[in-house]
Amino acid sequence: MSAAILDPKLAPPFRDAVLPVLRNPMLRKNVAHATQVIQNKRAKLVAEKTDWQELRASASAIRTHVLENLGAYLEQFEERCTAAGGVVHWASDANEARAIILDLLRQENATEAIKIKTMTSAEIQLNPYLETAGITVHETDLAEIILQLGKEEPSHIVVPALHINRSQVREIFSRTMHLENLSDDPKALTAAARHYLREKFLRVPTAISGANFLIAETGAVAVVESEGNGRMCLTLPETMITVVGVEKVLPRFQDLEVMLQILARSATGERMNPYTSLWTGVTPGDGPQRFHVVLLDNERTSILARPKERQTLKCIRCAACMNHCPVYRQTGGHAYGSCYPGPIGAILTPQLMRMEYAQTLPFASSLCGACFEVCPVKIDIPAVLLDLRADAVNIERKEAKRAFDLMYLGLRVANTIFSRPWIFHTAQWFGRVGLRAFTGKDGWIKWLPSIGGRWTHNRDLRGLPSQSFHEWWAARAKETK
Amino acid sequence: MRASLFIACYNDSLFPETGRAVTRLLERLGVELDFHPGQTCCGQMHANSGFRAEAFSQAKRLVRLYEKDEIVVIPGSSCVAMMREQYPGIFQELGNESQRQELAAFLPKVYELSEFLIDKLQVEDVGAYFPHRVTYHASCHGLRGLHLGDRPFRLLSKVRGIDFVPLENMDRCCGFGGTFSVKNPEISQAMLTVKLHDILSTKAEFCTALDNSCLMHLGGAMHRQYAAMRTIHMAEILASTEDCPTEVLT
Secondary structure, X not given: OOOOOOOOXXXXXXXXXXXXXXXXXXXHHHHHHHXXXXXXHHHHHHHOOOOHHHHHXXXXXXHHHHHHOHHHHHHHHHHHHHHOOOEEEEEXXXXXXXXXXXHHHXXXXXXXXXXXXXXXXXXXXXXXXXXXXXXXXXXXXXXXXXXXXXOOOOOOOOOOOOOOOHHXXXXXXXXXXXXXOOOOOHHHHHHHHHHHHHHHHHHOOEEEEOOOEEEOOOOEEEEEEOOOHHHHHHHOOOEEEEEEEHHHEEOOOOHHHHHHHHHXXXXXXXXXXXXXXXXXXXXXXXXXXXXXXXXXXXXXXXXXXXXXXXXXXXXXXXXXXXXXXXXHHHXXXXXXXXXXXHHHHXXXXXXXXXXXXXXXXXXXXXXXXXXXXXXXXXXXXXXXXXXXXXXXXXXHHXXXXXXXXXHHHHHHHHXXXXXXXXXXXXXXXXXXXXXXXXXXXXXXXXXXXXXXXXXXXXXXXXXXXXXXXXHHHHHHHHHHO | OEEEEOOOHHHHHOOHHHHHHHHHHHHHOOOEEEEOOOOOOOOHHHHHOOOHHHHHHHHHHHHHHOOOOOOEEEOOHHHHHHHHHHHHHHHHHHOOHHHHHHHHHHHHHEEEHHHHHHHHOOOOOOOOXXXXXXXXXXXXXXHHHOOOOOHHHHHHHOOXXXXXXXXXXXXXXXXXXXXXXXXXXXXXXXXXXXXXXXHHHOOOOEEEEOOHHHHHHHHHHHHHOXXXXXXXXXXXXXHOOOOOOOHHHX
């Protein structure tokens, strides 16, 4: 499959975006299989934690507290990080963040950079920007290498190449690394990636990372990962540039106790992720000697200002919501038109875009609630989806095109119908008579015009019975009198 | 005991047999039933579609309608979930203080059917007879919204003659989702295909649930493919006896 361009400004409506995906059995099998494997691993490890709900409550309380005191904790982080030799930059939007990073790379005379997996950099579309500016970016996370070499886009925030299976990985590696006899054995594939990476780790002196957490108390930055590529990027280069959303801060070092327990279990179904790296500013003779943090706002403070939607920012990017989402499990990530797919993407992307774009995403959910149930920081995603739906409708109420939107008109008419019992009962009578022409001999409707066709294109509908419940009740009352 | 029924808009129009079965079942158990013909809709369709003001106008009508009742029984978990999960927020946003007080008085009176039977009437064996192979679909709102837990299974296990077969991946959504099913019909169908595979694999004659909304979706698909299975609301199974079997079989 050719890569979708994950730019919410260019992405088609969700309903259109799923069509090519639904016709791609290999992608759907890959996504369904991978999410099922992670689901099973998570379920086992959550079950062994008798205090799982208490952990969730703690994690949720910590994140809520941070958001209520974000300014203070960010200032504390800046102060401590600076004192430890780091340089803190503030970026109000993607443009500013990209310009700061490019400027820092130019100061280093860098023509290349190695990179730890970071969704924040995908959010600000950093790689294409740097490439245009003549800087070659080498991804070092295995999944990100697969995507970069295969010219694919991420479809998941923890396992970005989840939609690609290993025979497809073999094809990409064999083609781009010129390894004709490469097998699809996972060991052979990781060995090929290791060989490809080792040369970059040893040669390129500048690294870019994201961060899972910032610690206000100490000024430390934390990255959790599985492969050790992050550890390489944090030890070998001379310069490290970290770009991170302002919401990622935690008050104390001790808060990691809760977060690390809950993150690994939720994200990959592991008791602990294999590599947890923490670094505080610069240590002479050990690791990067120049360290920059770019704190990215990019609409986060405007989300913070909305009391009901604020909880979106509690997210620690574990992806449990997408692994359990029945919609995501059918479509994978590309249909969401953003590097943040699944339920969290459906609430985050439209807010990062100020609801101008991605307005169909809040409707891309059956509101089944599986996301909320598994969310380790208790984000009530269905509730936020509903708020954003109300926002989208409130925008539509002011638009002239609503006069031609049958869904909009239908719901307005339905409201009138439900406003008075006599209108409701009259509408039932008209419905019964009107649908008679479409009702077959067996009492079922197989085809309806217009919006009704969106139901009947894959399901039958039983015709309206000749007597409604309230009519039956009235008739029975009359009889017994 | 006296209780008032809420028969949702689509149950009143499309599935009157469910309301009739609830009536038969509860009257058999000695409950004196009321029904207000002025009821229409709980507002869920509008709330879930983003039409919050419209949802509120329907919700406040409904709450006022049951002002004098002491118990409200609802054979539809998604309507109950709408009331418990969404009414408070909607009334907070759009209502005034007296409307919020009316809501506070209303919510404790509301029982989903299986809650009413198990928690209020404290009965598991309702005297039902249904000699058929049956599987149970847990609607998301019943499962995660109302936390119905083992209530449906306790009720079904006491039905004489029943051959109950559990459903694989019971916690997975069927893909209905209200207006989701027509706003995103293709993905709704993809979810339905997966769900239907699990349901048909049970080789049951009937798939039951406590919510006709999922069953409309599942049953519509079963009918489209002439599957050897039908959907049936659990009230109709529980109402069924040897002397008076369920309507779908007569």
